[in-house]
Amino acid sequence: MEKSGSGFIEIGAETNDHLFVVQSIGISGWIVGGLNGTLKEWDGNSWTHLDVTHSHINGIGVLKHNATILVTHAGDVIERTGGTWQFAQLQYRTTLHDVAVGPERDRGYACGANGTVLKRESAGDWCREPCPTDKTLFSIGVAENSATVVGASGTILRV
Numbered sequence: 001m002e003k004s005g006s007g008f009i010e011i012g013a014e015t016n017d018h019l020f021v022v023q024s025i026g027i028s029g030w031i032v033g034g035l036n037g038t039l040k041e042w043d044g045n046s047w048t049h050l051d052v053t054h055s056h057i058n059g060i061g062v063l064k065h066n067a068t069i070l071v072t073h074a075g076d077v078i079e080r081t082g083g084t085w086q087f088a089q090l091q092y093r094t095t096l097h098d099v100a101v102g103p104e105r106d107r108g109y110a111c112g113a114n115g116t117v118l119k120r121e122s123a124g125d126w127c128r129e130p131c132p133t134d135k136t137l138f139s140i141g142v143a144e145n146s147a148t149v150v151g152a153s154g155t156i157l158r159v
Helices: none
Strands: 019-025 029-034 039-042 047-049 057-062 068-072 077-081 084-087 096-101 108-112 117-120 126-128 137-142 147-151 155-158
Touching: 019 057, 029 057, 068 096, 068 108, 108 137, 108 147
Parallel strands: 057 096, 096 137
Antiparallel strands: 019 029, 029 039, 039 047, 057 068, 068 077, 077 084, 096 108, 108 117, 117 126, 137 147, 147 155
């Protein structure tokens, strides 16, 4: 649908894989992720393929200085800082569905199967938060002093 003379234009990422998530990076950049670890980054002119994982990328978050967080179907949390991707050391792994970053862009939360909520501290460490449900959690939003997560069977929780 076009509005005021402008509309969508295709900027194809040269993939046939399903893409699940998109997140802005900087002023004109984008990062998209999806099936089988498909991960592409747009710099405003062209796409670059990023080979980070082979697991489905279910969520992308962007921290300060365009550091990037990925969460995967395999339960990985993968962070990029300064061009280097590193898998976070987690005490607990299960399918993760979403990640969100707070407004200060140094902490965040991830959510997933079996009532899993992970919290990222500003130092970069991830820990599992106690959660009163074992239902699958699909999406999370982070505000300045709280986070809200939604999931199966009408679950809505605030932390």
